[in-house]
Amino acid sequence: xxxxxxxxxxxxxxxxxxxxxxxxxxxxxxxxxxxxxxxxxxxxxxxxxxxxxxxxxxxxxxxxxxxxxxxxxxxxxxxxxxxxxxxxxxxxxxxxxxxxxxxxxxxxxxxxxxxxxxxxxxxxxxxxxxxxxxxxxxxxxxxxxxxxxxxxxxxxxxxxxxxxxxxxxxxxxxxxxxxxxxxxxxxxxxxxxxxxxxxxxxxxxxxxxxxxxxxxxxxxxxxxxxxxxxxxxxxxxxxxxxxxxxxxxxxxxxxxxxxxxxxxxxxxxxxxxxxxxxxxxxxxxxxxxxxxxxxxxxxxxxxxxxxxxxxxxxxxxxxxxxxxxxxxxxxxxxxxxxxxxxxxxxxxxxxxxxxxxxxxxxxxxxxxxxxxxxxxxxxxxxxxxxxxxxxxxxxxxxxxxxxxxxxxxxxxxxxxxxxxxxxxxxxxxxxxxxxxxxxxxxxxxxx
Numbered sequence: 001x002x003x004x005x006x007x008x009x010x011x012x013x014x015x016x017x018x019x020x021x022x023x024x025x026x027x028x029x030x031x032x033x034x035x036x037x038x039x040x041x042x043x044x045x046x047x048x049x050x051x052x053x054x055x056x057x058x059x060x061x062x063x064x065x066x067x068x069x070x071x072x073x074x075x076x077x078x079x080x081x082x083x084x085x086x087x088x089x090x091x092x093x094x095x096x097x098x099x100x101x102x103x104x105x106x107x108x109x110x111x112x113x114x115x116x117x118x119x120x121x122x123x124x125x126x127x128x129x130x131x132x133x134x135x136x137x138x139x140x141x142x143x144x145x146x147x148x149x150x151x152x153x154x155x156x157x158x159x160x161x162x163x164x165x166x167x168x169x170x171x172x173x174x175x176x177x178x179x180x181x182x183x184x185x186x187x188x189x190x191x192x193x194x195x196x197x198x199x200x201x202x203x204x205x206x207x208x209x210x211x212x213x214x215x216x217x218x219x220x221x222x223x224x225x226x227x228x229x230x231x232x233x234x235x236x237x238x239x240x241x242x243x244x245x246x247x248x249x250x251x252x253x254x255x256x257x258x259x260x261x262x263x264x265x266x267x268x269x270x271x272x273x274x275x276x277x278x279x280x281x282x283x284x285x286x287x288x289x290x291x292x293x294x295x296x297x298x299x300x301x302x303x304x305x306x307x308x309x310x311x312x313x314x315x316x317x318x319x320x321x322x323x324x325x326x327x328x329x330x331x332x333x334x335x336x337x338x339x340x341x342x343x344x345x346x347x348x349x350x351x352x353x354x355x356x357x358x359x360x361x362x363x364x365x366x367x368x369x370x371x372x373x374x375x376x377x378x379x380x381x382x383x384x385x386x387x388x389x390x391x392x393x394x395x396x397x398x399x400x401x402x403x404x405x406x407x408x409x410x411x412x413x414x415x416x417x418x419x420x421x422x423x424x425x426x427x428x429x430x431x432x433x434x435x436x437x438x439x440x441x442x443x444x445x446x447x
Contacts, residue, residue, distance in 0.1 A: 005270045008207030015207075016214025024215065033212020039205025042198045043280040046191055048152055051282070051304040052164045053188035058301040059168030060181045071411065072165060075302045078407050079310040080346075082249070086241055086312035087342035090319035093237040094338075098323075100229055103330035161308055188300075195283040199271075206274030213390040227384050230324050234317055235395055241316055242399045246406045253410040264292045265405055272401040276393040278307045281401050289405050294412040302411050306404035313396025313403075318345040322366045325381045331372050341370050 019029060145151035145159030152160055168184075171177035247258035268288040272281045282303060289299045319341045326333045333341065344366060372378055385392075 004203040005206055005267075005274060008203035008205075009210050009270070009274060012207035012210035013214060016211035019211070019215035029212060029215045032215055033208055035201075036205045036208030036210075036212055039198070039201055039208070040275060040277060040280055043195070043275070043277070043283075046194050046198065047279045047282055048160060050188060050191040050195065051307075052152065052160055053184045053191060054300045055161055055164035055304060056168035056171070057181055057185040057188055058297060059165040060172040060177070060184075061297065071298070071301055071415070072305060074411050074414070075305045075407060076309065078410060079306055079403065082245075082403055082407075083310060083312050083315045084342070084346045085245070086316040087319055087345045089237060089241055089245075090316040090345065091323070091338045091342050093233065093316075094320045094323045095335075097233050098327060100233075101324060101327050103328060161304060192283065199283065202271060202274065206270070209274060209276075227324075227381075227388070230321070231388065231392070234320055234392065237316055237320065238313055238395050238399050241312060242402045246402055250406050250409060254413045261292060261405075261409060264288065265402065268401055268405065269398050272398045273394045276390070276397045278311075278397055278400050278404070281397070282307050285401050285404050289408040289412075292405075292409070294408050295415075298412040298415060299408055302408045303404055306407050310403045310407065311396075311400050313399030315342075315345050316399070317392060317396050318366050321385055322370050322372070325367065325378055325385070326370060326372045328381055329372070329375055329378045331375075331378075333370050333372070337371065341366070344370075 015032065019032060142156055142159050143162050145156060145163060148159070148163045150156075151163070168181070171181050174180075243262070247262070250256065250258040250261060265288060268281060268284050271284045272278070275281055278285075285307070286299050286303050289303065290296055319338070322341055322345075323333055323338060367378065367382065
């Protein structure tokens with residue numbers, strides 16, 4: 001499957017480049033990307049019910065011993081910490097390489113001209129503070145949905161996971177709840193079978209998605225020429241975060257060689273890069289983590305949480321891009337406000353949807369939160385960024401799913417270590433079922 005996916009991506013790149021050069025009709029470009037669109041739609045149709053069923057069944061299993069809340073807390077602390085670190089890395093990366101960028105002149109003014117003095121600077125901090133507060137309130141609302149069916153339909157995964165975990169935990173303490181738990185367990189197994197069938201079309205879907213993206217980017221050459229340096233530095237930062245930071249975290253918590261673990265993630269990386277969706281890659285992420293030795297119960301419980309709240313790639317990229325736009329538009333952002341940009345990026349990353357190009361809609365909000373005026377230069381640079389977002393989205397998604405896999409490995413290792421200290425047997429790794437001793441010991445697990 002890995003080789004076929006690589007071939008599909010290569011063929012899609014060639015076809016997309018040919019169509020882009022020949023300026024093919026919009027209908028042909030749409031047809032070229034249509035199989036990929038169907039592929040992603042099929043994955044998205046299955047993944048939300050699969051997450052709901054998984055969280056219900058696993059929360060019920062862990063809830064009997066009081067371990068669900070503890071594992072969820074471990075996962076949230078881990079992913080939130082790495083996301084905030086990624087956002088700070090984006091700010092640090094920009095300050096290290098800011099000397100490579102110079103302000104550009106717009107059609108109506110330059111640094112110090114009318115564009116940079118049309119608003120009251122004293123109003124900028126309140127704009128930033130309001131943006132952060134709104135982000136906090138928005139994230140809190142997503143955690144507590146007022147309509148679970150609406151949350152499922154709109155893919156508000158934070159609310160879906162919250163409700164499913166609460167529901168599963170309640171079922172574990174309800175008379176006759178075992179029948180409902182068995183129902184959701186069977187539903188989850190059936191949905192996994194459906195996902196496995198859809199994944200067989202990954203080479204075709206990935207090739208179509210890549211071809212359609214390249215073919216539709218008519219201004220790709222100009223955009224790459226204008227922001228090539230920015231894209232190169234962002235990519236460097238993403239690779240350092242994915243390999244160096246995650247490798248260090250993996251080694252510190254598990255005391256194992258991270259290189260061996262990374263070698264087993266190739267298929268997950270290809271799927272993430274091709275689909276540009278953490279949700280669409282979720283089944284592959286779960287299977288990869290399980291193949292690398294994590295217990296099935298830990299994988300099925302932690303992976304959906306990571307898929308929802310762990311957006312390290314987005315958190316690292318957005319501050320750098322926003323600060324680059326500000327500098328190039330002759331509106332540099334002071335250091336103390338850059339920290340606010342990092343915080344806003346963290347909150348927006350947590351609340352974003354794990355679907356392709358979900359970060360596009362937040363770019364303007366990030367620019368406003370940084371206090372950057374919407375001048376012609378800013379609009380032009382933002383347009384350049386959106387022109388190649390299809391590529392940046394694939395890179396940041398690959399980083400996101402790597403963080404998901406590292407989180408699963410770390411949490412599973414800590415659970416196993418705690419169980420061994422308590423004298424419990426973890427269970428059969430081939431089935432992923434935890435023993436009764438292991439489940440009981442989760443109640444005393446601490447990190």
